[in-house]
Amino acid sequence: MGAAKVGVVVFPGSNCDHDAYNVFKNVLNTDTKFLWHKDGSIGDRNIIILPGGFSYGDYLRCGAISKFSNIMKDVISFANKGGIVIGICNGFQVLCEAGLLPGALMRNKNLKFICKTVTLKVENNKSIFTGEYKIKEEINIPIAHGEGNYFCDDETLTSLIGKNQILFTYTDNPNGSINNIAGIQNANRNVLGLMPHPERASEEITGNTDGRRLFESVIESVL
Amino acid sequence: MYKSKINITIRKTILDPQGKAVEHSLKSLGYEKIIDTRIGKYIELIIDVKSEDEAEKISKEACEKLLANSVMEDFTIHVEEVK
Numbered sequence: 001m002g003a004a005k006v007g008v009v010v011f012p013g014s015n016c017d018h019d020a021y022n023v024f025k026n027v028l029n030t031d032t033k034f035l036w037h038k039d040g041s042i043g044d045r046n047i048i049i050l051p052g053g054f055s056y057g058d059y060l061r062c063g064a065i066s067k068f069s070n071i072m073k074d075v076i077s078f079a080n081k082g083g084i085v086i087g088i089c090n091g092f093q094v095l096c097e098a099g100l101l102p103g104a105l106m107r108n109k110n111l112k113f114i115c116k117t118v119t120l121k122v123e124n125n126k127s128i129f130t131g132e133y134k135i136k137e138e139i140n141i142p143i144a145h146g147e148g149n150y151f152c153d154d155e156t157l158t159s160l161i162g163k164n165q166i167l168f169t170y171t172d173n174p175n176g177s178i179n180n181i182a183g184i185q186n187a188n189r190n191v192l193g194l195m196p197h198p199e200r201a202s203e204e205i206t207g208n209t210d211g212r213r214l215f216e217s218v219i220e221s222v223l
Numbered sequence: 224m225y226k227s228k229i230n231i232t233i234r235k236t237i238l239d240p241q242g243k244a245v246e247h248s249l250k251s252l253g254y255e256k257i258i259d260t261r262i263g264k265y266i267e268l269i270i271d272v273k274s275e276d277e278a279e280k281i282s283k284e285a286c287e288k289l290l291a292n293s294v295m296e297d298f299t300i301h302v303e304e305v306k
Contacts, residue, residue, distance in 0.1 A: 061292055068289070097292065104294040106233070111240050151237065151295055176240075 004219040006032040007045030009075065009091075011066050016052030016088065019199045023215055024049075027202055030219060037069040046222055047084045048075055050091030052144070052197060062105060062147045063093035072098060084128065084218060085191045089145055092183075092193030101186055101193045102160070103152030105145075109176025113146040117208075119171040120182050120196060124164045127185055128221035129192045132213035138171060139210035141196035148195040150177035150184075163187050168194055225270050225278035228301045231291045232263035266290055269305065278302045 006024045010017045017034065025032040035042055037055075042048060056065035066072060072094070079085045079100050087095040095101040108114060117140050122133040133139065152160070157178060160166055168183035175195075183194025198211025233239045239261050246260035268285065270278045282300045291298040 060290070064289060064292070096294075102294075104292050106237070106295055107240060109238070109240050111244060153294075176238075 003223050004030045004047055005045045006030050006047045006049060007035040007042050008032065008049045008051055009035045009037065009071055010051075011037045011053065011055035011069060011094075013055045013057055014051050014053035014090070016090075016197065016199060019197070020049045020051045020088065023199045023202045023212070027212065028215055028219060035071055037066070037071050039071050040074065042071070042074050042078055047086070047218060048078065050075070050085065050087040050094050051199075052089030052091060055090055055094065058090075058147075061093075061097070062090060063095075063097040066090075066094045067098035076100060079186075079191050082188065082190050084222065086129070086218065087191075087193040088197055088199065089143075089148075089195055092195055093147065095191060095193040100191050101184060102156045103150055103184075105147050105195070106149040106151050106176075107147050108145070108149050108174075113144075114148075114174050115142070115144040116174075117142045117201075118174055118182075118196065120168045121171055123166050123169055126164070127167055127189055127192075127217075129185065129214055129217055130167050131217040131220060133217070140201065140208055141198055141211050142200045143174060143196045145175070145195055148175045148177065150175075150181040150195070152178060159187075160184060167192065168196070224305050225272060225275060225302050226305045227268040227270055227278055227282040228303070229266040229268065229282060229286060229290060229298055230263055230301075231266065231286070231296050231298045232261050234295055234297050237295055263296075275302050275304070 008021045024030040093105045122137045125135045169180040173180045198214045201208045201211035242261040286298045
């Protein structure tokens, strides 16, 4: 697995950066580095992770300020050239705000911060992010968010469905997301955003390993 | 100099769960005449330019680029001169 070079972006307020780093570095033995938000370049990294947390204190809107950070300029140009970017939780919010993924994450329908393990269904296993899963496989992954209610207009939803961009759905919708959407990829299939935390479900010690295959899929794809 | 008063609300077509929760609370206080409640953000900008048009233009740009998210929010801008 020598080819994957992972960069985990650290924003002020990121709090799942070490979890993501740990999975790539110690569980999957991958070349992994942190990237500080003030850095101007992602360097030689070929997989970028935008981790969970509360970047810039979630001020204004979740992810709204992060999209203008120094490192994001390079992340956006990397993604637009086909580079692999994964946004988890707050990272998903940043990707939507930055326009790398369509739609937006709104306040959970029941107004509560929800922290629990939920069941997801793999809707498409023909992506670089889900190749190691079976189609329609049900996996258990934790969520921890207050703003994970995915919304987009009808036209965007039709396009997401038509282009098989919906990768994960909730079997029991916890937050009001349109069409039970938990995770989507962009039309070019190189950017993934999801609210659940696969990095918290990648080692036996954290209770389950259903999330690990997502990272294994993406590492496999750059070999 | 101009003061720009910006109101940002969740689009009319989208459910505003916070507004709904507050509306129910108002109803339980007896305010039956209040038939809709929406909660948003209020932002004030002081803009050092010579004309109202310029202040409007800058405010609109700021809303489109950062202050509001056009996927889910609408905004209104009211500009007034300040001494």
